Amino acid sequence: MKPVRSSPQTRLLIASLLNRPAEWRYGYDLSRETGLKSGTLYPILMRLAEKSLLETRWEEPSGDGRPPRHLYRLTGLGQRWARAEAPQTRPSRALKPAYGDRQ
Amino acid sequence: MTGTLATRAMQTILIRALRLYPPQTRAWGEAIVAESDSITEFTTAFSWTLGGLMVAFRAFFSNLIRRPAANNEPALLGPPPLPPPLPWKLALVCLAIAGALLLVPDLRQGLSITFSSWRSLFELSDDTALWEKIGLEAESKGDAAAMAFAAMRLGRDSARFNEAVRLAEHAVAKDPSLTWIYYGLTQHMDASRFHASPHPELTQRLQEWDPKNTIPYIAEAEYIANVHVNDPQWRERRYINLYTPVSQEDLARLRWLALMDRAFAAPTYDEYSDRRLDLDLQVMQRLGVINPQRVFNDYFANFPIPNLRNLYEYATLRVAQGEEAERAGQWENAASEYWFVAQFGQRMRLAGKSDLEAIIARELQETSFKHLQPVLIKLGRAQEAQAVAYAAQLQHAEQEETRMHRVSEWQRLDTFSVANALIIHICAIVSEASVLLMAVVLVAFVLRRAPGFVRFCLTYVPLLLLISCIGLLAAYHPYAEFYRSFLADHSAWDYESVVNFLMLSDVSQLRNDTITPVNFWWAIIAAAGAIAIWLASKTVWRTMRQQHD
Numbered sequence: 003m004k005p006v007r008s009s010p011q012t013r014l015l016i017a018s019l020l021n022r023p024a025e026w027r028y029g030y031d032l033s034r035e036t037g038l039k040s041g042t043l044y045p046i047l048m049r050l051a052e053k054s055l056l057e058t059r060w061e062e063p064s065g066d067g068r069p070p071r072h073l074y075r076l077t078g079l080g081q082r083w084a085r086a087e088a089p090q091t092r093p094s095r096a097l098k099p100a101y102g103d104r105q
Numbered sequence: 106m107t108g109t110l111a112t113r114a115m116q117t118i119l120i121r122a123l124r125l126y127p128p129q130t131r132a133w134g135e136a137i138v139a140e141s142d143s144i145t146e147f148t149t150a151f152s153w154t155l156g157g158l159m160v161a162f163r164a165f166f167s168n169l170i171r172r173p174a175a176n177n178e179p180a181l182l183g184p185p186p187l188p189p190p191l192p193w194k195l196a197l198v199c200l201a202i203a204g205a206l207l208l209v210p211d212l213r214q215g216l217s218i219t220f221s222s223w224r225s226l227f228e229l230s231d232d233t234a235l236w237e238k239i240g241l242e243a244e245s246k247g248d249a250a251a252m253a254f255a256a257m258r259l260g261r262d263s264a265r266f267n268e269a270v271r272l273a274e275h276a277v278a279k280d281p282s283l284t285w286i287y288y289g290l291t292q293h294m295d296a297s298r299f300h301a302s303p304h305p306e307l308t309q310r311l312q313e314w315d316p317k318n319t320i321p322y323i324a325e326a327e328y329i330a331n332v333h334v335n336d337p338q339w340r341e342r343r344y345i346n347l348y349t350p351v352s353q354e355d356l357a358r359l360r361w362l363a364l365m366d367r368a369f370a371a372p373t374y375d376e377y378s379d380r381r382l383d384l385d386l387q388v389m390q391r392l393g394v395i396n397p398q399r400v401f402n403d404y405f406a407n408f409p410i411p412n413l414r415n416l417y418e419y420a421t422l423r424v425a426q427g428e429e430a431e432r433a434g435q436w437e438n439a440a441s442e443y444w445f446v447a448q449f450g451q452r453m454r455l456a457g458k459s460d461l462e463a464i465i466a467r468e469l470q471e472t473s474f475k476h477l478q479p480v481l482i483k484l485g486r487a488q489e490a491q492a493v494a495y496a497a498q499l500q501h502a503e504q505e506e507t508r509m510h511r512v513s514e515w516q517r518l519d520t521f522s523v524a525n526a527l528i529i530h531i532c533a534i535v536s537e538a539s540v541l542l543m544a545v546v547l548v549a550f551v552l553r554r555a556p557g558f559v560r561f562c563l564t565y566v567p568l569l570l571l572i573s574c575i576g577l578l579a580a581y582h583p584y585a586e587f588y589r590s591f592l593a594d595h596s597a598w599d600y601e602s603v604v605n606f607l608m609l610s611d612v613s614q615l616r617n618d619t620i621t622p623v624n625f626w627w628a629i630i631a632a633a634g635a636i637a638i639w640l641a642s643k644t645v646w647r648t649m650r651q652q653h654d
Contacts, residue, residue: 030140030153040137040156045163048133071143072136 008087011038012046016084019056019076026059026073047074055080115154116141122161127168127557134161168557192564199567200543203536206574214588215581218397218610219533223627232399233262239392240272249283252276254388257289257381266290270307277310283384284314285377291324318375319452320411322368326419327412329361365419369449374456376411382595390592397588401606413465416453420446420469427476440480447473460600464507471500514601518608525580526609532577534630539570584609 014036033043050056057077061070076084119138126134137157144150206212240255253276260269277284287307311321333339336354389395427442450469453462474497481490546562549555587602
């Protein structure tokens with residue numbers, strides 16, 4: 003398996019995922035937290051999933067008519083790889099929210 | 106994206122964009138759509154939608170160029186569905202029909218014309234070697250017509266002018282009825298060394314051979330006028346006292362006046378254009394070197410028209426002589442001068458092949474009639490004067506009509522002809538690109554590379570090839586019909602149809618416009634090339650960066 007290209011944006015994302023490694027995260031939340039736009043975020047998520055560094059699942063239907071959302075978290079392999087990559091992340095970038103204010 | 110109409114519209118766009126995803130990554134598109142339901146702000150929704158579209162297009166194009174190994178990656182949702190079967194039958198039928206269409210001569214002719222018009226932007230077509238070969242072969246076989254044909258073509262090249270004269274003399278020696286080709290050679294004075302040519306006898310021979318025609322005298326008169334074009338006293342040299350020593354310039358002016366007298370008095374006006382076209386078509390067809398570019402571009406780019414300024418200058422001189430006679434009370438002499446110009450104008454108008462000649466001829470007639478009418482009244486020829494006045498009005502009306510006709514003609518050429526030429530060029534580009542793409546696809550198919558690209562191309566390119574071939578055939582067919590009718594009977598050709606053809610094949614040579622069908626499509630090709638280079642550099646940069654990481 004080829005290694006995932008560790009771009010600054012990728013490192014930003016894995017740092018965010020690594021903050022709460024056990025928690026399933028939504029794409030929009032990750033986008034707001036990392037400041038990455040959807041056009042950048044999803045290709046990285048797709049690549050991580052392809053390399054088995056990220057596990058994904060669909061949310062259970064809530065019953066309020068909203069469509070189920072997609073959830074993401076790092077796999078064990080992903081966490082080990084992320085810990086090696088995350089220290090290179092520049093924190094300043096992560097402070098800029100992509101969509102709206104941070105909650 | 107709940108709430109506003111705009112956000113709902115954007116969600117709809119994202120849902121529509123799901124079609125761009127290949128089956129194995131479609132779930133990611135659905136994930137982006139599902140997230141969009143949580144976004145309420147318009148700007149955020151807009152930005153999210155834009156990003157979602159980028160992901161969709163990226164997935165679409167990645168799938169086209171993905172190698173088989175890449176498809177073995179785990180899919181997000183279950184096993185990847187089987188790709189739809191290739192429409193082999195449709196592709197084969199399209200290819201078969203397109204192949205059959207490519208056998209249609211009209212289609213091949215259309216492709217050839219557009220292709221050579223693009224090529225001529227980089228490299229001007231030069232058939233000199235072909236004309237030389239034809240000339241040599243004709244000499245060895247004693248083929249006078251082919252020698253004359255080659256002589257006229259080679260005569261345009263100053264470096265080969267002497268060779269052209271030798272061939273022409275050989276041809277005329279074999280067949281004296283071809284003496285008119287000397288006029289073809291004199292018409293290329295500007296492009297040849299005719300000014301300093303050791304062959305001034307060509308026009309003399311032409312005058313001896315065709316003494317009742319205006320053109321041989323004009324040919325020599327034009328030569329004299331061209332030589333003395335920078336003489337500031339050229340126009341004043343008509344008042345020459347023959348009892349005093351005269352200069353070479355004075356003698357030249359006298360010769361010019363004598364030649365123009367004979368030219369205007371000659372009973373026929375024949376530029377030999379019909380004979381020339383007959384000879385061109387007959388020889389090119391016989392030797393199998395005929396094509397539309399050679400027939401139209403070459404022939405009409407070198408259409409023989411006498412120097413109209415020269416004619417106008419002499420006519421003005423005769424009208425001025427008439428005015429002098431009027432001032433001296435010599436009414437008969439004045440009428441005779443005006444009739445002289447008017448009758449020449451009539452001959453030129455009836456026999457001239459170009460609109461320009463018709464315009465100048467009418468102007469000469471109109472001017473001379475206006476002068477003639479009061480003189481005829483003074484001579485007591487009232488009925489004749491009335492007829493002349495009516496003729497002057499008629500000439501004026503026809504002149505206006507011709508001018509308007511030319512304006513509307515160019516409007517049609519600038520709109521309909523350009524549009525049709527663009528359609529033909531785009532169809533030709535698409536069909537040639539489709540053939541090239543099919544070749545690349547077949548190589549990729551044999552090498553088992555880029556299956557997505559192969560699948561996409563095999564599905565759509567045969568269809569594209571068929572549509573472009575049909576479009577080219579339909580759009581080019583009227584041009585091919587005109588070409589056929591021209592070859593069958595060239596006497597009925599009209600200026601607009603010929604220029605229409607030139608618009609398609611070599612408009613840049615005909616008009617000095619910046620935007621021509623050819624230049625337009627080259628601009629598009631250049632833009633596409635720049636995008637391709639940019640994409641390729643980006644890919645190389647990414648690959649290098651990946652290797653570095």
